[in-house]
Amino acid sequence: MSVTLEDARRVIAAAEKRADEIGQPMNIAVVDSGGNLVAHVRQDGAWIGSVNISINKAWTSKAFDIQTKDLGDNAQPNQQFYGIHATNGGKVAIFAGGVPLSRDGVVVGAVGVSGGSGEQDQTVAEAGADAF
Amino acid sequence: MSVTLEDARRVIAAAEKRADEIGQPMNIAVVDSGGNLVAHVRQDGAWIGSVNISINKAWTSKAFDIQTKDLGDNAQPNQQFYGIHATNGGKVAIFAGGVPLSRDGVVVGAVGVSGGSGEQDQTVAEAGADAF
Amino acid sequence: MSVTLEDARRVIAAAEKRADEIGQPMNIAVVDSGGNLVAHVRQDGAWIGSVNISINKAWTSKAFDIQTKDLGDNAQPNQQFYGIHATNGGKVAIFAGGVPLSRDGVVVGAVGVSGGSGEQDQTVAEAGADAF
Amino acid sequence: MSVTLEDARRVIAAAEKRADEIGQPMNIAVVDSGGNLVAHVRQDGAWIGSVNISINKAWTSKAFDIQTKDLGDNAQPNQQFYGIHATNGGKVAIFAGGVPLSRDGVVVGAVGVSGGSGEQDQTVAEAGADAF
Numbered sequence: 192m193s194v195t196l197e198d199a200r201r202v203i204a205a206a207e208k209r210a211d212e213i214g215q216p217m218n219i220a221v222v223d224s225g226g227n228l229v230a231h232v233r234q235d236g237a238w239i240g241s242v243n244i245s246i247n248k249a250w251t252s253k254a255f256d257i258q259t260k261d262l263g264d265n266a267q268p269n270q271q272f273y274g275i276h277a278t279n280g281g282k283v284a285i286f287a288g289g290v291p292l293s294r295d296g297v298v299v300g301a302v303g304v305s306g307g308s309g310e311q312d313q314t315v316a317e318a319g320a321d322a323f
Numbered sequence: 324m325s326v327t328l329e330d331a332r333r334v335i336a337a338a339e340k341r342a343d344e345i346g347q348p349m350n351i352a353v354v355d356s357g358g359n360l361v362a363h364v365r366q367d368g369a370w371i372g373s374v375n376i377s378i379n380k381a382w383t384s385k386a387f388d389i390q391t392k393d394l395g396d397n398a399q400p401n402q403q404f405y406g407i408h409a410t411n412g413g414k415v416a417i418f419a420g421g422v423p424l425s426r427d428g429v430v431v432g433a434v435g436v437s438g439g440s441g442e443q444d445q446t447v448a449e450a451g452a453d454a455f
Numbered sequence: 456m457s458v459t460l461e462d463a464r465r466v467i468a469a470a471e472k473r474a475d476e477i478g479q480p481m482n483i484a485v486v487d488s489g490g491n492l493v494a495h496v497r498q499d500g501a502w503i504g505s506v507n508i509s510i511n512k513a514w515t516s517k518a519f520d521i522q523t524k525d526l527g528d529n530a531q532p533n534q535q536f537y538g539i540h541a542t543n544g545g546k547v548a549i550f551a552g553g554v555p556l557s558r559d560g561v562v563v564g565a566v567g568v569s570g571g572s573g574e575q576d577q578t579v580a581e582a583g584a585d586a587f
Numbered sequence: 588m589s590v591t592l593e594d595a596r597r598v599i600a601a602a603e604k605r606a607d608e609i610g611q612p613m614n615i616a617v618v619d620s621g622g623n624l625v626a627h628v629r630q631d632g633a634w635i636g637s638v639n640i641s642i643n644k645a646w647t648s649k650a651f652d653i654q655t656k657d658l659g660d661n662a663q664p665n666q667q668f669y670g671i672h673a674t675n676g677g678k679v680a681i682f683a684g685g686v687p688l689s690r691d692g693v694v695v696g697a698v699g700v701s702g703g704s705g706e707q708d709q710t711v712a713e714a715g716a717d718a719f
Contacts, residue, residue: 195631225489226371227635231627235591239623254372268400271441274408274417279375280544281413327499359503363495367459371491490635518636532664535705538672538681543639545677 194223194292194300198323199230202292202302206319210234210306217306217315218245221292224299226253234306241305247282248289248303248316254279256298259289260313288312290320326355326424326432330455331362334424334434338451342366342438349438349447350377353424356431358385366438373437379414380421380435380448386411388430391421392445420444422452458487458556458564462587463494466556466566470583474498474570481570481579482509485556488563490517498570505569511546512553512567512580518543520562523553524577552576554584590619590688590696594719595626598688598698602715606630606702613702613711614641617688620695622649630702637701643678644685644699644712650675652694655685656709684708686716 199221210217216234218241248259263285265272276285287309292300304316331353342349348369353361380391397404398417408417419441424432436448463485474481480498482505512523527549529536540549551573556564568580595617606613612633617625644655659681661668672681683705688696700712
């Protein structure tokens with residue numbers, strides 16, 4: 192009930208396909224049920240600052256069983272989780288691009304994408320998650 | 324004048340009971356007068372990202388002898404403690420769920436809860452503190 | 456195939472019993488298959504510096520599916536893993552007291568103990584693991 | 588003059604093939620000329636504590652244009668680089684498994700492998716580098 196390397200590669204392939212379609216090179220990361228990295232790729236030309244962010248988005252999405260964009264809505268000033276981005280050693284990403292991977296209704300991993308706008312990161316992550 | 328392991332277990336048991344009542348699995352942590360961890364439990368199914376947050380809420384609550392939700396009110400942008408969440412190596416939690424444990428009017432420890440909404444974390448932490 | 460809170464409490468109870476027998480208060484931590492903390496206790500009078508060490512011993516033991524004392528043998532100067540204690544953000548403990556928890560031959564978690572001599576930590580951790 | 592994602596995949600495929608031959612699941616990471624991660628895979632069953640180490644071995648190998656095992660020889664107590672493992676935020680790996688990737692005599696990236704003995708990590712990393 193977790194994510195195999197084969198699963199991760201299928202998710203990444205679908206995400207890469209979507210990134211190519213929108214013409215924005217991306218970092219794509221997949222974690223398992225424990226939040227541990229299974230696989231990561233940085234497409235040629237993608238931002239080096241997004242290596243860490245893609246991995247952290249995937250971690251965050253599994254760590255709280257939530258899309259990072261939804262966590263972000265609750266993490267703005269004056270919202271209930273404001274300040275959460277500073278917890279867990281700075282690993283909590285609170286902007287779009289992290290999407291849970293579920294099996295039989297249980298979150299067993301997550302995919303994190305970083306390299307474009309929030310909207311671009313989100314659509315690429317969703318394409319990845321759809322392939323799980 | 325601190326918190327024994329027996330105290331911590333009584334606090335955690337009461338908090339777990341409340342978490343079960345509201346149907347939300349939680350991370351619950353108790354620290355002593357030095358802010359050091361006495362005990363922690365993660366209920367089955369509770370978020371792994373909340374391990375750190377529950378411990379940090381307890382630490383924060385003792386470190387400033389305050390409920391974390393009250394600290395949070397003062398830690399929003401343009402308020403007097405804005406930025407405090409980035410101090411102390413990121414250990415300062417500024418959202419609901421950390422409640423002091425007092426004896427004879429003196430704060431001698433704290434309980435921290437994370438795993439649900441701010442309201443849920445708070446009610447579980449209060450149930451724990453009431454049992455101290 | 457991981458470690459429940461009930462499992463962790465059984466392991467901790469057995470470890471505490473052994474710590475009481477040898478008269479040395481201990482920190483005892485249990486992690487699940489992802490290396491994430493399930494439960495921790497610090498017995499009254501146990502070292503506060505051992506909170507972190509007990510958790511890290513448990514993490515290390517699961518992270519490498521090995522007893523920390525055996526990893527330690529390989530992590531001495533001029534041995535094959537010398538320097539490993541500085542990896543993973545300093546979470547790798549290379550002295551006795553971390554023991555894997557296995558089910559059907561698979562490591563699904565670990566217990567970490569810190570608070571006494573290496574020999575004392577080890578016997579307490581083994582007592583915990585035996586109860587799994 | 589760096590490492591493309593296609594290059595990294597070819598290196599990783601060759602390393603995986605060697606890991607399969609010796610029957611030891613591995614973490615394999617490839618970095619580019621800037622030391623930044625291009626791709627990482629964790630084979631099913633490989634140690635979660637080796638995610639970080641594989642990436643750090645690759646980083647170290649490029650950062651000093653050297654095999655990590657050779658750096659390790661110089662990083663033992665009383666040797667010229669003793670203590671280097673504590674620099675760079677703990678990213679310097681000083682044991683076998685990190686091998687430079689060169690083109691026309693220039694180091695343009697590196698591969699890092701972790702998951703077995705030092706000898707196993709080294710042979711898998713060399714198989715990866717040979718495919719560059």
